[in-house]
Amino acid sequence: MNVLDAAPIKAYGYELGFDLIRITGAEAFPETERVIKERIAAGLMEGLPWFTSERAEVSCHPDALLPEARSIIALAMCYLSEEPEEPQDDQPRGRISRYAWGADYHEVIKPKLKQFADWLREYARREGGPELEARLFVDTGRMVDRAVAQRAGIGWYGKNTTILTRGWGSWVFLAEIVTNLPLPADEPLQANCGKCERCLYACPTGALPAPYVLDNRRCISYLTIELRGSIPRELRPLMGNLIFGCDICQEVCPVNHVVEKRLGLRQIGPTGMQAEDRRTEAEVTRSGQRPQIWLRRRDEFRPRPQVGGAPELIPLLALSEEEFRTRFRHTPIWRAKRRGLLRNVCVALGNLGDQRAIPALIHALSDTEALVRGHAAWALGCLGGEEARQALTARLEQEGDPEVRQEILQALAMMGSRNEEEDESNKKRR
Template identity: 85%
Template structure:
């Protein structure tokens, strides 16, 4: 097969809205496979049942995904936008990871990948008379996206296990096109985090026990999104008011902080400005300097019903239908109503605002045992006569054994507090 010119390919990727477009070969990723299997054996991936050794054997071998694979087009799209206005009230509020402020990124990127593949098909026929074969991936597919991004020169591994790029920090979504077309490969970046370990030190739950090692079981993003059951009691007080995802290890990263300053994201009093175009055919799609203009891509702008700091107490009264109407087609949909309200209960317990007690008492009557149990924990944290009476009354009627245990623990917490205050 004829080696195709990558310049037009990269330029078209930029036209579609991808901020970084690089290429690597379709050889296997043996180091990534080794690390994944080690982490699985050590239990660090517990709670993700699909993350198996068998999956690693497929995801680290592009030819298992596409037998004729020759190249991988690695893509990155930055999702930084103007943050929402900070509320000027004293209501208890939660925090949502930045990537989830707007629309579901899968629904944004997948159509662009399909459009890219169609263009690539015509390009291959026109330039070399070749028939295209592809497999498209964005996050959920069987592809080791960070290993691809590192080898293609999209970025380097940060010590918090994210990919750091020169132009956009770690605030990027990754995607890949595996293809049978022979394309010239780019070189990996000669960059690393040096001696910096701010991300490890900042993680409140200790989910980063060593550089480049993530303990999934302690990660707040896992606890608030992927975990389907109860959040371990010992971790709840460490989660603060985070109700969906966590950006702490990214926020403290010096690379990210430089990017945010360049984009004006620390100057929220100024109106957002239009981002300039980047990555044109003239530069051959090479790695770009960071834009100094703030991106204003509509899909990633904060939705009014989400924002970055939603009011917590009203969320506890959401019905299933209201949850669906408010969060469908957003990343928050993944947590489901039961998961989100579980997280809200934990956040309210941590904030210590007793104005939340009536809503938490009502949550003790929710049809979902998961919500009732975490509401009981929060009431135990907030304390007071109203909380104690509600917990005792619910205990008499509660049939779920896990919820009964949560209520008993909460009542014991309140009793211990009373005894301390009497000394």
């Protein structure tokens, strides 16, 4: 079977708005499968019940996903956008991971993949290729997307376990098209992180115990998004004011520093590329030259006013279920659900130590969700004061959930211990 020309395929991918398009074969990923199983056995993937050894056996074998698989088209889309305006007030605010400032990337990328597949079907027919068979993935399906990206030459593994790319750093979403089309494979990049280990030391919870190893149980992104229950008490003080996701290991990365520094030097187009720009990109791709690096201003990934990068925390505690849906539907924050987001807000307020949050946290002690009540109790214990102590004592008398009762008791004990320390300190000063 004749191998199809990949240049028009890549050119069309750029037209659709993808920033990197590479191709690899559909061979298995045995080393990735071995590593995943080792991490599962070591407990590093706890909290992700769907991440099983059985899943690894499927996701690392493209022919288990598509029996006639011949090639994988690996795609990356940069989500960097301008920073939201810095708030000019002193209100306690949280931080949200950059990828969640705009629209849910699944809703942005999936339609493009479907459009890409439709185009591939017609292209294969024109070129005398087989009738297209394809499976499409945007990180929610059974596909080891980082392994695909590495082998295809999209980027290389960073020591923080992200994929680092030339031109876009780690600020990219990954996607794949597994297909039966015979396509020429690209080579992996000859690049690595060298001796740099900044990301390992920067992680506040110690979620990166060694290069290329992530302890999911300690990762702030997991704790604020995927974890459905209570955040371990010993990790709460280490989370600062992060309420959804975490970019710390990316923010300290020198590769990303270069990307951000270059942004002012790049040509910045409007949403997507204009038609003549797209033709130029396609012509460059067909000529075999490396495509020009563009920063597209994508409206989808721009900070939404209702999300932003640093939302005011106290008002978030008053969100009803319906208000949460209205505000965060079609954004990544929807994944945490109301109870998860408010749980995170309580932790952030406890860490910030702003006494103005006490009335809102007292109100949260009566929330319908036990998860919110328990973390509100913890935050009040951190803030202290007579008003908080009285509210916790009153709530203890009527609280029926055993976990929340334990949180209240521990909060009161924490406040009592702090008072004893202050009294002892005052005695010494006298």
